[in-house]
Amino acid sequence: xxxxxxxxxxxxLPAFVFLLAFTHIPVVQTLLNSFWSNPKGxxxxxxxxxxxYAAMLxxxxxxxAMVNSAIYAAITIPASVGLSLAMALFVHRRFxxxxxxxxxxxxxxxxxxxxxxxxWLFFYAxxxxxxxxxxxxxxxxxxxxxGQPDTALYAVAAVTVWxxxxxxxxxxxxxxxxxxxxxxxxxxxxGCRPWTFFRRVTWPLIMPTTxxxxxxxxxxxxxxxxxxxxxxxGGPDNASQLLLYYIYEVGFRFWDTAYxxxxxxxxxxxxxxxxxGQFFAADRKVHYK
Amino acid sequence: MTRVDTILMRAAGWMLAALxxxxxxxxxxxxxxxxxxxAKFDLTAPWTLANxxxxxxxxxxxxxxxxxxxxxxxxxxxxxxxxxxxAFAFARLSFPGKNVAFALVLVQLLxxxxxxxxxxxxxxxxxGLVDTILxxxxxxxxxxxxxxxxxxxxxxIPKELDEAARVEGCGLLGLLWRVYVPLGKPAMLAFxxxxxxxxxxxxxxxxxxxxxxxxxxxxxxxxxxxxxxxxIDWALINAATLMTSAPLLLGFLLFQRQFxxxxxxxxxx
Numbered sequence: 001x002x003x004x005x006x007x008x009x010x011x012x013l014p015a016f017v018f019l020l021a022f023t024h025i026p027v028v029q030t031l032l033n034s035f036w037s038n039p040k041g042x043x044x045x046x047x048x049x050x051x052x053y054a055a056m057l058x059x060x061x062x063x064x065a066m067v068n069s070a071i072y073a074a075i076t077i078p079a080s081v082g083l084s085l086a087m088a089l090f091v092h093r094r095f096x097x098x099x100x101x102x103x104x105x106x107x108x109x110x111x112x113x114x115x116x117x118x119x120w121l122f123f124y125a126x127x128x129x130x131x132x133x134x135x136x137x138x139x140x141x142x143x144x145x146x147g148q149p150d151t152a153l154y155a156v157a158a159v160t161v162w163x164x165x166x167x168x169x170x171x172x173x174x175x176x177x178x179x180x181x182x183x184x185x186x187x188x189x190x191g192c193r194p195w196t197f198f199r200r201v202t203w204p205l206i207m208p209t210t211x212x213x214x215x216x217x218x219x220x221x222x223x224x225x226x227x228x229x230x231x232x233x234g235g236p237d238n239a240s241q242l243l244l245y246y247i248y249e250v251g252f253r254f255w256d257t258a259y260x261x262x263x264x265x266x267x268x269x270x271x272x273x274x275x276x277g278q279f280f281a282a283d284r285k286v287h288y289k
Numbered sequence: 290m291t292r293v294d295t296i297l298m299r300a301a302g303w304m305l306a307a308l309x310x311x312x313x314x315x316x317x318x319x320x321x322x323x324x325x326x327x328a329k330f331d332l333t334a335p336w337t338l339a340n341x342x343x344x345x346x347x348x349x350x351x352x353x354x355x356x357x358x359x360x361x362x363x364x365x366x367x368x369x370x371x372x373x374x375x376a377f378a379f380a381r382l383s384f385p386g387k388n389v390a391f392a393l394v395l396v397q398l399l400x401x402x403x404x405x406x407x408x409x410x411x412x413x414x415x416x417g418l419v420d421t422i423l424x425x426x427x428x429x430x431x432x433x434x435x436x437x438x439x440x441x442x443x444x445x446i447p448k449e450l451d452e453a454a455r456v457e458g459c460g461l462l463g464l465l466w467r468v469y470v471p472l473g474k475p476a477m478l479a480f481x482x483x484x485x486x487x488x489x490x491x492x493x494x495x496x497x498x499x500x501x502x503x504x505x506x507x508x509x510x511x512x513x514x515x516x517x518x519x520x521i522d523w524a525l526i527n528a529a530t531l532m533t534s535a536p537l538l539l540g541f542l543l544f545q546r547q548f549x550x551x552x553x554x555x556x557x558x
Binding site: 004005007008009011012014015017018019021022024025026027029030033083086087089090091095098099101103104105106108109110111112113114115118119120122123125128129130140141162164170192218219223226229230237243244247248252257260261264267268271272274275 | 294298299302303305306307309310311312313315316319347351370371372374375377378379382383384385387390393394396397398399400401402403404405406407408409410411412421424427428430431433436439462486489490492493496507508511512514516523529530533536537538541542545548549
Protein backbone atom coordinates (compact mmCIF):
# COMPACT_ATOMS: atom_id res chain seq x y z
CA UNK A 1 0.00 0.00 0.00
CA UNK A 2 2.73 2.44 1.00
CA UNK A 3 4.46 1.87 -2.32
CA UNK A 4 1.27 2.61 -4.19
CA UNK A 5 1.01 5.96 -2.34
CA UNK A 6 4.53 6.92 -3.28
CA UNK A 7 3.97 5.91 -6.89
CA UNK A 8 0.71 7.82 -7.06
CA UNK A 9 2.27 11.00 -5.72
CA UNK A 10 5.23 10.66 -8.06
CA UNK A 11 2.81 10.35 -10.98
CA UNK A 12 0.82 13.45 -10.13
CA LEU A 13 3.78 15.49 -8.90
CA PRO A 14 4.93 16.91 -12.29
CA ALA A 15 1.43 18.11 -13.15
CA PHE A 16 0.97 19.49 -9.65
CA VAL A 17 4.12 21.59 -9.77
CA PHE A 18 2.64 23.46 -12.73
CA LEU A 19 -0.88 23.56 -11.34
CA LEU A 20 0.31 25.07 -8.08
CA ALA A 21 2.82 27.43 -9.66
CA PHE A 22 0.48 28.93 -12.25
CA THR A 23 -3.01 28.56 -10.81
CA HIS A 24 -3.28 28.00 -7.08
CA ILE A 25 -0.37 30.03 -5.74
CA PRO A 26 -1.22 32.95 -8.06
CA VAL A 27 -4.80 32.94 -6.75
CA VAL A 28 -3.60 33.14 -3.14
CA GLN A 29 -0.95 35.69 -4.05
CA THR A 30 -3.54 37.80 -5.86
CA LEU A 31 -5.72 37.81 -2.76
CA LEU A 32 -2.80 38.79 -0.51
CA ASN A 33 -1.56 41.49 -2.88
CA SER A 34 -4.98 43.06 -3.02
CA PHE A 35 -4.42 44.16 0.62
CA TRP A 36 -1.08 45.81 -0.14
CA SER A 37 -0.04 48.95 -1.98
CA ASN A 38 2.26 49.08 -5.00
CA PRO A 39 5.95 49.28 -4.23
CA LYS A 40 7.21 52.66 -5.43
CA GLY A 41 10.87 53.06 -6.24
CA UNK A 42 12.72 52.14 -3.08
CA UNK A 43 9.64 52.12 -0.90
CA UNK A 44 8.42 48.58 -0.33
CA UNK A 45 4.73 47.67 -0.60
CA UNK A 46 2.76 48.60 2.52
CA UNK A 47 -0.22 46.85 4.05
CA UNK A 48 -3.28 48.94 3.27
CA UNK A 49 -6.11 46.67 4.38
CA UNK A 50 -9.22 47.22 2.29
CA UNK A 51 -8.02 50.45 0.67
CA UNK A 52 -7.87 48.90 -2.81
CA TYR A 53 -11.44 47.68 -2.41
CA ALA A 54 -12.59 51.08 -1.13
CA ALA A 55 -10.96 52.64 -4.19
CA MET A 56 -12.81 50.13 -6.33
CA LEU A 57 -16.20 51.13 -4.91
CA UNK A 58 -15.40 54.76 -5.64
CA UNK A 59 -14.14 54.01 -9.15
CA UNK A 60 -16.70 54.97 -11.81
CA UNK A 61 -14.92 52.94 -14.50
CA UNK A 62 -15.14 49.82 -12.34
CA UNK A 63 -18.86 50.46 -11.86
CA UNK A 64 -19.21 50.93 -15.61
CA ALA A 65 -17.27 47.71 -16.30
CA MET A 66 -19.48 45.76 -13.89
CA VAL A 67 -22.70 47.11 -15.38
CA ASN A 68 -21.38 46.43 -18.88
CA SER A 69 -20.32 42.90 -17.97
CA ALA A 70 -23.81 42.28 -16.57
CA ILE A 71 -25.51 43.63 -19.70
CA TYR A 72 -23.09 41.74 -21.89
CA ALA A 73 -23.80 38.49 -20.01
CA ALA A 74 -27.54 39.15 -20.08
CA ILE A 75 -27.41 39.46 -23.88
CA THR A 76 -24.89 36.84 -24.88
CA ILE A 77 -26.07 34.02 -22.62
CA PRO A 78 -29.74 33.71 -23.64
CA ALA A 79 -29.00 34.68 -27.26
CA SER A 80 -26.29 32.09 -27.79
CA VAL A 81 -28.14 29.37 -25.88
CA GLY A 82 -31.40 30.02 -27.77
CA LEU A 83 -29.76 30.25 -31.17
CA SER A 84 -27.64 27.16 -30.62
CA LEU A 85 -30.73 25.17 -29.69
CA ALA A 86 -32.53 26.43 -32.80
CA MET A 87 -29.53 25.48 -34.93
CA ALA A 88 -29.41 22.01 -33.44
CA LEU A 89 -33.14 21.51 -34.11
CA PHE A 90 -32.61 22.64 -37.72
CA VAL A 91 -29.80 20.22 -38.47
CA HIS A 92 -30.39 17.17 -36.32
CA ARG A 93 -32.35 15.35 -39.04
CA ARG A 94 -30.74 14.23 -42.28
CA PHE A 95 -31.70 15.98 -45.48
CA UNK A 96 -30.01 17.18 -48.65
CA UNK A 97 -27.58 19.95 -47.76
CA UNK A 98 -27.61 19.39 -44.02
CA UNK A 99 -23.81 19.24 -43.98
CA UNK A 100 -23.62 22.66 -45.61
CA UNK A 101 -26.07 24.13 -43.13
CA UNK A 102 -24.19 22.66 -40.20
CA UNK A 103 -20.92 23.99 -41.55
CA UNK A 104 -22.37 27.48 -41.89
CA UNK A 105 -23.29 27.39 -38.21
CA UNK A 106 -20.10 25.82 -36.92
CA UNK A 107 -17.37 27.55 -38.94
CA UNK A 108 -17.20 30.75 -36.82
CA UNK A 109 -16.27 28.56 -33.85
CA UNK A 110 -13.04 27.43 -35.49
CA UNK A 111 -11.75 30.93 -36.21
CA UNK A 112 -9.52 32.75 -33.72
CA UNK A 113 -11.47 35.41 -31.84
CA UNK A 114 -8.97 38.00 -33.07
CA UNK A 115 -9.74 37.02 -36.66
CA UNK A 116 -13.45 37.08 -35.89
CA UNK A 117 -13.05 40.59 -34.52
CA UNK A 118 -11.35 41.74 -37.73
CA UNK A 119 -14.06 40.17 -39.86
CA TRP A 120 -16.79 41.94 -37.90
CA LEU A 121 -14.94 45.23 -37.70
CA PHE A 122 -14.99 45.18 -41.48
CA PHE A 123 -18.63 44.09 -41.52
CA TYR A 124 -19.49 47.06 -39.27
CA ALA A 125 -17.03 49.53 -40.85
CA UNK A 126 -18.76 52.81 -41.69
CA UNK A 127 -18.79 53.31 -45.45
CA UNK A 128 -17.16 49.95 -46.21
CA UNK A 129 -19.05 47.31 -44.25
CA UNK A 130 -21.93 45.30 -45.61
CA UNK A 131 -24.27 46.81 -43.02
CA UNK A 132 -23.56 50.29 -44.30
CA UNK A 133 -23.73 49.20 -47.92
CA UNK A 134 -27.18 47.73 -47.33
CA UNK A 135 -28.26 50.86 -45.47
CA UNK A 136 -26.94 52.85 -48.43
CA UNK A 137 -29.30 50.98 -50.78
CA UNK A 138 -32.21 52.29 -48.74
CA UNK A 139 -30.76 55.78 -48.63
CA UNK A 140 -29.97 55.58 -44.89
CA UNK A 141 -26.97 57.46 -43.52
CA UNK A 142 -23.75 55.70 -42.50
CA UNK A 143 -23.49 54.46 -38.90
CA UNK A 144 -20.45 53.62 -36.83
CA UNK A 145 -21.78 50.80 -34.67
CA UNK A 146 -18.55 50.16 -32.76
CA GLY A 147 -17.62 53.83 -32.55
CA GLN A 148 -20.63 55.27 -30.76
CA PRO A 149 -21.22 54.80 -27.03
CA ASP A 150 -24.82 53.61 -27.22
CA THR A 151 -24.19 50.71 -29.62
CA ALA A 152 -20.56 49.64 -29.00
CA LEU A 153 -21.35 47.11 -26.29
CA TYR A 154 -24.14 45.49 -28.35
CA ALA A 155 -21.89 45.35 -31.40
CA VAL A 156 -19.30 43.47 -29.35
CA ALA A 157 -21.93 41.17 -27.82
CA ALA A 158 -23.22 40.21 -31.29
CA VAL A 159 -19.73 39.03 -32.20
CA THR A 160 -19.57 36.81 -29.13
CA VAL A 161 -22.90 35.21 -29.97
CA TRP A 162 -21.76 34.63 -33.55
CA UNK A 163 -18.60 32.92 -32.35
CA UNK A 164 -20.04 30.67 -29.64
CA UNK A 165 -23.53 29.62 -30.81
CA UNK A 166 -22.17 27.06 -33.30
CA UNK A 167 -20.01 25.59 -30.58
CA UNK A 168 -22.94 25.13 -28.22
CA UNK A 169 -25.01 23.68 -31.08
CA UNK A 170 -22.96 20.49 -31.11
CA UNK A 171 -23.79 19.77 -27.47
CA UNK A 172 -27.48 20.16 -28.20
CA UNK A 173 -27.07 17.93 -31.26
CA UNK A 174 -25.59 15.22 -29.07
CA UNK A 175 -28.42 15.63 -26.56
CA UNK A 176 -31.13 15.50 -29.24
CA UNK A 177 -29.70 12.27 -30.54
CA UNK A 178 -30.29 10.61 -27.16
CA UNK A 179 -34.04 11.22 -27.24
CA UNK A 180 -35.59 7.83 -28.00
CA UNK A 181 -37.36 7.55 -31.34
CA UNK A 182 -40.35 5.56 -29.90
CA UNK A 183 -41.26 8.62 -27.82
CA UNK A 184 -41.58 10.67 -30.98
CA UNK A 185 -43.61 7.94 -32.69
CA UNK A 186 -45.92 7.56 -29.71
CA UNK A 187 -46.42 11.32 -29.61
CA UNK A 188 -47.19 11.38 -33.32
CA UNK A 189 -49.83 8.65 -32.90
CA UNK A 190 -51.40 10.60 -30.05
CA GLY A 191 -51.62 13.56 -32.43
CA CYS A 192 -49.18 15.64 -30.43
CA ARG A 193 -48.15 18.89 -32.15
CA PRO A 194 -44.37 19.39 -32.64
CA TRP A 195 -44.36 22.43 -30.35
CA THR A 196 -46.11 20.50 -27.57
CA PHE A 197 -43.67 17.63 -28.02
CA PHE A 198 -40.76 20.04 -27.78
CA ARG A 199 -42.12 21.72 -24.64
CA ARG A 200 -43.19 18.53 -22.83
CA VAL A 201 -40.54 16.01 -23.91
CA THR A 202 -37.51 17.49 -25.65
CA TRP A 203 -36.97 20.53 -23.44
CA PRO A 204 -37.03 18.66 -20.09
CA LEU A 205 -34.79 15.92 -21.47
CA ILE A 206 -32.13 18.28 -22.73
CA MET A 207 -32.13 20.33 -19.51
CA PRO A 208 -28.70 19.06 -18.40
CA THR A 209 -27.25 20.25 -21.70
CA THR A 210 -28.92 23.63 -21.29
CA UNK A 211 -27.34 23.93 -17.86
CA UNK A 212 -23.93 22.93 -19.19
CA UNK A 213 -24.13 25.30 -22.13
CA UNK A 214 -25.40 28.17 -19.96
CA UNK A 215 -22.55 27.78 -17.49
CA UNK A 216 -20.10 27.88 -20.36
CA UNK A 217 -21.79 30.96 -21.74
CA UNK A 218 -21.51 32.67 -18.34
CA UNK A 219 -17.83 31.80 -18.05
CA UNK A 220 -17.17 33.01 -21.61
CA UNK A 221 -18.97 36.25 -20.86
CA UNK A 222 -16.35 37.03 -18.22
CA UNK A 223 -13.34 35.34 -19.73
CA UNK A 224 -13.37 36.14 -23.45
CA UNK A 225 -12.34 39.71 -24.20
CA UNK A 226 -9.94 39.27 -27.15
CA UNK A 227 -12.32 40.94 -29.57
CA UNK A 228 -12.56 44.03 -27.35
CA UNK A 229 -8.85 44.65 -27.99
CA UNK A 230 -9.38 44.82 -31.73
CA UNK A 231 -12.85 46.34 -31.97
CA UNK A 232 -13.21 49.01 -29.30
CA UNK A 233 -10.41 48.92 -26.72
CA GLY A 234 -13.15 49.27 -24.12
CA GLY A 235 -14.33 52.52 -25.64
CA PRO A 236 -15.67 54.84 -26.71
CA ASP A 237 -15.62 56.47 -23.28
CA ASN A 238 -15.66 53.04 -21.55
CA ALA A 239 -18.94 52.15 -23.27
CA SER A 240 -17.71 48.60 -23.93
CA GLN A 241 -15.44 48.27 -20.90
CA LEU A 242 -15.58 44.72 -19.52
CA LEU A 243 -14.10 43.46 -16.25
CA LEU A 244 -11.22 41.39 -17.66
CA TYR A 245 -10.32 44.10 -20.16
CA TYR A 246 -10.26 46.60 -17.33
CA ILE A 247 -7.93 44.31 -15.35
CA TYR A 248 -5.60 44.31 -18.34
CA GLU A 249 -5.70 48.08 -18.61
CA VAL A 250 -5.08 48.67 -14.92
CA GLY A 251 -2.39 46.00 -14.64
CA PHE A 252 -0.49 46.38 -17.88
CA ARG A 253 -1.11 49.89 -19.15
CA PHE A 254 -1.27 51.84 -15.89
CA TRP A 255 0.93 49.24 -14.07
CA ASP A 256 -1.22 49.53 -10.93
CA THR A 257 -0.77 45.88 -10.00
CA ALA A 258 -2.22 46.19 -6.48
CA TYR A 259 -5.51 47.50 -7.82
CA UNK A 260 -5.44 44.96 -10.66
CA UNK A 261 -5.10 42.23 -8.01
CA UNK A 262 -8.18 43.48 -6.19
CA UNK A 263 -10.09 43.49 -9.50
CA UNK A 264 -8.89 39.96 -10.24
CA UNK A 265 -10.22 38.84 -6.86
CA UNK A 266 -13.66 40.11 -7.91
CA UNK A 267 -13.44 38.11 -11.14
CA UNK A 268 -12.33 34.95 -9.33
CA UNK A 269 -15.22 35.34 -6.87
CA UNK A 270 -17.72 35.72 -9.71
CA UNK A 271 -16.42 32.60 -11.47
CA UNK A 272 -16.44 30.65 -8.20
CA UNK A 273 -20.06 31.59 -7.57
CA UNK A 274 -20.91 30.31 -11.05
CA UNK A 275 -19.09 27.07 -10.32
CA UNK A 276 -20.78 26.51 -6.99
CA GLY A 277 -24.14 27.43 -8.52
CA GLN A 278 -23.64 24.89 -11.27
CA PHE A 279 -22.82 22.24 -8.70
CA PHE A 280 -26.06 22.81 -6.79
CA ALA A 281 -28.23 23.27 -9.87
CA ALA A 282 -26.91 20.01 -11.27
CA ASP A 283 -27.82 18.37 -7.99
CA ARG A 284 -31.39 19.59 -7.71
CA LYS A 285 -33.18 21.31 -10.50
CA VAL A 286 -32.08 19.30 -13.43
CA HIS A 287 -33.89 16.22 -14.52
CA TYR A 288 -31.56 13.33 -15.28
CA LYS A 289 -33.11 10.18 -16.62
CA MET B 290 -44.30 16.67 -38.18
CA THR B 291 -46.48 17.73 -41.05
CA ARG B 292 -45.10 18.73 -44.44
CA VAL B 293 -45.74 22.38 -43.76
CA ASP B 294 -43.85 22.24 -40.47
CA THR B 295 -40.89 20.61 -42.16
CA ILE B 296 -40.79 23.18 -44.94
CA LEU B 297 -40.99 26.02 -42.43
CA MET B 298 -38.16 24.51 -40.39
CA ARG B 299 -35.98 24.11 -43.48
CA ALA B 300 -36.65 27.65 -44.63
CA ALA B 301 -35.83 29.07 -41.20
CA GLY B 302 -32.71 26.92 -41.05
CA TRP B 303 -31.43 28.15 -44.41
CA MET B 304 -32.18 31.76 -43.57
CA LEU B 305 -30.23 31.53 -40.34
CA ALA B 306 -27.40 29.71 -42.11
CA ALA B 307 -27.17 32.42 -44.77
CA LEU B 308 -27.22 35.14 -42.14
CA UNK B 309 -24.59 33.32 -40.11
CA UNK B 310 -22.07 32.83 -42.88
CA UNK B 311 -22.56 36.32 -44.34
CA UNK B 312 -19.86 38.20 -42.34
CA UNK B 313 -17.30 35.55 -43.21
CA UNK B 314 -18.25 35.44 -46.89
CA UNK B 315 -18.06 39.21 -47.07
CA UNK B 316 -14.53 39.15 -45.61
CA UNK B 317 -13.54 36.42 -48.08
CA UNK B 318 -14.99 38.46 -50.92
CA UNK B 319 -13.01 41.54 -49.88
CA UNK B 320 -9.80 39.56 -49.45
CA UNK B 321 -9.98 38.38 -53.06
CA UNK B 322 -10.73 41.77 -54.60
CA UNK B 323 -8.64 44.86 -55.27
CA UNK B 324 -8.90 47.56 -52.56
CA UNK B 325 -10.85 49.93 -54.79
CA UNK B 326 -13.89 47.63 -54.55
CA UNK B 327 -14.07 47.51 -50.78
CA ALA B 328 -16.28 50.58 -50.52
CA LYS B 329 -18.69 49.50 -53.25
CA PHE B 330 -19.80 45.91 -53.29
CA ASP B 331 -20.00 44.66 -56.86
CA LEU B 332 -20.57 41.02 -57.74
CA THR B 333 -18.99 41.44 -61.17
CA ALA B 334 -15.71 42.87 -59.87
CA PRO B 335 -12.65 40.89 -60.99
CA TRP B 336 -11.11 38.44 -58.50
CA THR B 337 -7.47 38.74 -57.52
CA LEU B 338 -4.92 36.97 -55.35
CA ALA B 339 -2.67 40.02 -55.03
CA ASN B 340 -3.72 40.89 -51.47
CA UNK B 341 -2.19 37.77 -49.98
CA UNK B 342 1.46 38.25 -51.06
CA UNK B 343 1.08 41.94 -50.17
CA UNK B 344 -0.04 41.12 -46.63
CA UNK B 345 2.61 38.42 -46.29
CA UNK B 346 5.33 40.97 -47.12
CA UNK B 347 4.11 43.73 -44.84
CA UNK B 348 4.51 41.83 -41.59
CA UNK B 349 6.72 38.90 -40.52
CA UNK B 350 3.89 36.39 -40.85
CA UNK B 351 6.29 33.53 -41.64
CA UNK B 352 7.92 34.04 -38.26
CA UNK B 353 4.53 34.33 -36.53
CA UNK B 354 3.45 31.05 -38.11
CA UNK B 355 6.63 29.37 -36.91
CA UNK B 356 6.13 30.74 -33.39
CA UNK B 357 2.53 29.53 -33.22
CA UNK B 358 3.44 26.08 -34.53
CA UNK B 359 6.27 25.77 -31.98
CA UNK B 360 3.94 26.97 -29.26
CA UNK B 361 1.05 24.59 -29.89
CA UNK B 362 3.38 21.63 -30.42
CA UNK B 363 5.23 22.32 -27.18
CA UNK B 364 2.07 22.82 -25.15
CA UNK B 365 0.32 19.72 -26.47
CA UNK B 366 3.28 17.37 -26.01
CA UNK B 367 3.95 18.47 -22.44
CA UNK B 368 0.23 18.39 -21.61
CA UNK B 369 -0.16 14.85 -22.90
CA UNK B 370 2.76 13.53 -20.86
CA UNK B 371 2.00 15.33 -17.57
CA UNK B 372 -1.74 14.84 -17.68
CA UNK B 373 -1.62 11.18 -18.70
CA UNK B 374 0.58 10.40 -15.69
CA UNK B 375 -1.65 12.31 -13.30
CA ALA B 376 -4.90 10.99 -14.79
CA PHE B 377 -3.66 7.44 -14.45
CA ALA B 378 -2.92 7.97 -10.75
CA PHE B 379 -6.35 9.51 -10.18
CA ALA B 380 -8.13 6.76 -12.10
CA ARG B 381 -6.45 3.67 -10.78
CA LEU B 382 -4.40 4.23 -7.62
CA SER B 383 -5.61 4.96 -4.12
CA PHE B 384 -3.56 7.28 -1.97
CA PRO B 385 -4.11 9.70 0.90
CA GLY B 386 -5.13 13.19 -0.20
CA LYS B 387 -6.57 11.95 -3.48
CA ASN B 388 -9.89 13.76 -3.18
CA VAL B 389 -8.32 17.05 -2.13
CA ALA B 390 -5.79 16.79 -4.94
CA PHE B 391 -8.53 16.08 -7.46
CA ALA B 392 -10.60 19.00 -6.19
CA LEU B 393 -7.56 21.21 -6.75
CA VAL B 394 -7.41 19.94 -10.33
CA LEU B 395 -11.07 20.79 -10.86
CA VAL B 396 -10.52 24.34 -9.55
CA GLN B 397 -8.48 24.99 -12.68
CA LEU B 398 -11.51 24.32 -14.87
CA LEU B 399 -13.06 27.53 -13.52
CA UNK B 400 -10.13 29.69 -12.51
CA UNK B 401 -8.10 29.38 -15.67
CA UNK B 402 -4.58 30.82 -15.88
CA UNK B 403 -5.88 33.34 -18.47
CA UNK B 404 -7.36 35.53 -15.76
CA UNK B 405 -4.37 35.44 -13.37
CA UNK B 406 -2.42 37.76 -15.63
CA UNK B 407 -0.75 39.96 -13.07
CA UNK B 408 0.69 37.21 -10.87
CA UNK B 409 1.78 34.98 -13.72
CA UNK B 410 3.54 37.92 -15.29
CA UNK B 411 5.42 38.52 -12.03
CA UNK B 412 6.41 34.84 -11.92
CA UNK B 413 7.74 34.96 -15.47
CA UNK B 414 9.72 38.11 -14.69
CA UNK B 415 11.19 36.38 -11.66
CA UNK B 416 12.17 33.38 -13.79
CA GLY B 417 13.63 35.70 -16.43
CA LEU B 418 11.28 34.26 -19.04
CA VAL B 419 9.39 37.37 -20.19
CA ASP B 420 9.22 37.46 -23.98
CA THR B 421 9.91 33.78 -24.59
CA ILE B 422 7.73 31.17 -26.25
CA LEU B 423 8.24 28.96 -23.20
CA UNK B 424 6.58 31.59 -21.01
CA UNK B 425 3.48 31.62 -23.23
CA UNK B 426 3.10 27.89 -22.73
CA UNK B 427 4.14 27.33 -19.10
CA UNK B 428 0.83 28.23 -17.40
CA UNK B 429 -1.03 25.74 -19.60
CA UNK B 430 1.26 22.72 -19.21
CA UNK B 431 -0.81 21.13 -16.46
CA UNK B 432 -4.32 21.16 -17.88
CA UNK B 433 -7.01 20.39 -15.33
CA UNK B 434 -9.28 19.68 -18.24
CA UNK B 435 -6.94 17.08 -19.77
CA UNK B 436 -6.49 15.36 -16.41
CA UNK B 437 -10.24 15.24 -15.94
CA UNK B 438 -10.97 13.97 -19.45
CA UNK B 439 -8.28 11.28 -19.38
CA UNK B 440 -9.25 10.16 -15.88
CA UNK B 441 -12.83 9.63 -17.07
CA UNK B 442 -11.57 7.60 -20.01
CA UNK B 443 -9.14 5.53 -17.95
CA UNK B 444 -11.85 4.69 -15.43
CA UNK B 445 -13.88 2.96 -18.15
CA ILE B 446 -11.03 0.54 -18.89
CA PRO B 447 -11.80 -2.85 -17.33
CA LYS B 448 -9.66 -3.69 -14.32
CA GLU B 449 -9.17 -7.24 -15.57
CA LEU B 450 -6.74 -5.83 -18.13
CA ASP B 451 -4.66 -4.39 -15.26
CA GLU B 452 -4.47 -7.72 -13.56
CA ALA B 453 -3.62 -9.57 -16.74
CA ALA B 454 -0.82 -7.12 -17.45
CA ARG B 455 0.52 -7.39 -13.91
CA VAL B 456 0.49 -11.16 -14.08
CA GLU B 457 2.58 -10.83 -17.23
CA GLY B 458 5.10 -8.93 -15.11
CA CYS B 459 4.24 -5.42 -16.26
CA GLY B 460 5.28 -2.60 -13.91
CA LEU B 461 3.12 0.43 -13.26
CA LEU B 462 4.61 2.49 -16.07
CA GLY B 463 4.58 -0.52 -18.37
CA LEU B 464 0.90 -0.97 -17.62
CA LEU B 465 0.24 2.69 -18.37
CA TRP B 466 2.20 2.56 -21.61
CA ARG B 467 0.98 -0.82 -22.89
CA VAL B 468 -2.66 -0.76 -21.81
CA TYR B 469 -3.91 2.70 -20.85
CA VAL B 470 -2.20 4.87 -23.45
CA PRO B 471 -3.32 2.74 -26.44
CA LEU B 472 -6.88 2.53 -25.14
CA GLY B 473 -6.93 6.22 -24.25
CA LYS B 474 -5.91 7.34 -27.75
CA PRO B 475 -9.33 8.53 -28.90
CA ALA B 476 -9.64 10.73 -25.82
CA MET B 477 -6.11 12.05 -26.36
CA LEU B 478 -6.90 12.84 -29.97
CA ALA B 479 -10.04 14.67 -28.89
CA PHE B 480 -8.10 16.66 -26.33
CA UNK B 481 -5.35 17.30 -28.88
CA UNK B 482 -7.72 18.96 -31.33
CA UNK B 483 -9.25 21.08 -28.57
CA UNK B 484 -5.84 22.06 -27.19
CA UNK B 485 -4.34 22.95 -30.57
CA UNK B 486 -7.27 25.07 -31.63
CA UNK B 487 -7.42 26.75 -28.22
CA UNK B 488 -3.76 27.72 -28.18
CA UNK B 489 -3.68 28.61 -31.85
CA UNK B 490 -6.43 31.11 -31.04
CA UNK B 491 -5.25 32.28 -27.62
CA UNK B 492 -4.51 35.97 -27.43
CA UNK B 493 -4.54 37.81 -24.11
CA UNK B 494 -1.71 36.06 -22.26
CA UNK B 495 0.61 35.93 -25.34
CA UNK B 496 -0.10 39.64 -25.88
CA UNK B 497 1.09 40.47 -22.38
CA UNK B 498 4.08 38.19 -22.13
CA UNK B 499 5.62 38.78 -25.58
CA UNK B 500 7.05 41.96 -27.07
CA UNK B 501 9.15 40.95 -30.05
CA UNK B 502 8.71 39.44 -33.49
CA UNK B 503 10.73 36.37 -32.46
CA UNK B 504 8.16 35.25 -29.88
CA UNK B 505 4.80 36.65 -30.95
CA UNK B 506 2.21 34.12 -32.06
CA UNK B 507 -0.07 34.72 -35.04
CA UNK B 508 -2.98 36.16 -33.08
CA UNK B 509 -0.85 38.88 -31.50
CA UNK B 510 0.93 39.53 -34.79
CA UNK B 511 -2.40 39.84 -36.57
CA UNK B 512 -3.80 42.26 -34.01
CA UNK B 513 -0.73 44.48 -34.30
CA UNK B 514 -0.86 44.29 -38.07
CA UNK B 515 -4.48 45.33 -38.21
CA UNK B 516 -4.35 48.14 -35.67
CA UNK B 517 -1.06 49.94 -36.32
CA UNK B 518 -1.42 50.12 -40.08
CA UNK B 519 -1.62 53.73 -41.15
CA UNK B 520 -4.76 54.22 -43.24
CA ILE B 521 -6.93 51.14 -43.06
CA ASP B 522 -6.55 48.87 -46.05
CA TRP B 523 -9.42 46.44 -45.60
CA ALA B 524 -8.48 44.16 -48.47
CA LEU B 525 -5.08 43.67 -46.85
CA ILE B 526 -6.46 43.12 -43.36
CA ASN B 527 -8.99 40.61 -44.61
CA ALA B 528 -6.31 38.75 -46.52
CA ALA B 529 -4.11 38.60 -43.41
CA THR B 530 -7.05 37.50 -41.26
CA LEU B 531 -7.92 34.63 -43.59
CA MET B 532 -4.30 33.66 -43.96
CA THR B 533 -3.77 33.30 -40.23
CA SER B 534 -6.97 31.30 -39.74
CA ALA B 535 -6.49 29.19 -42.87
CA PRO B 536 -4.70 26.21 -41.32
CA LEU B 537 -7.40 25.72 -38.69
CA LEU B 538 -10.16 26.33 -41.22
CA LEU B 539 -8.67 23.83 -43.68
CA GLY B 540 -8.07 21.32 -40.90
CA PHE B 541 -11.68 21.73 -39.87
CA LEU B 542 -13.01 21.26 -43.40
CA LEU B 543 -10.92 18.12 -43.91
CA PHE B 544 -11.56 16.55 -40.51
CA GLN B 545 -15.01 17.95 -39.84
CA ARG B 546 -16.36 14.82 -38.26
CA GLN B 547 -13.38 14.35 -35.93
CA PHE B 548 -13.47 18.00 -34.95
CA UNK B 549 -17.13 17.98 -34.04
CA UNK B 550 -16.84 14.68 -32.21
CA UNK B 551 -13.76 15.84 -30.32
CA UNK B 552 -15.39 19.05 -29.19
CA UNK B 553 -18.42 17.05 -28.15
CA UNK B 554 -16.44 14.44 -26.24
CA UNK B 555 -14.44 17.17 -24.60
CA UNK B 556 -17.49 19.08 -23.49
CA UNK B 557 -19.71 16.36 -22.13
CA UNK B 558 -18.47 15.33 -18.78
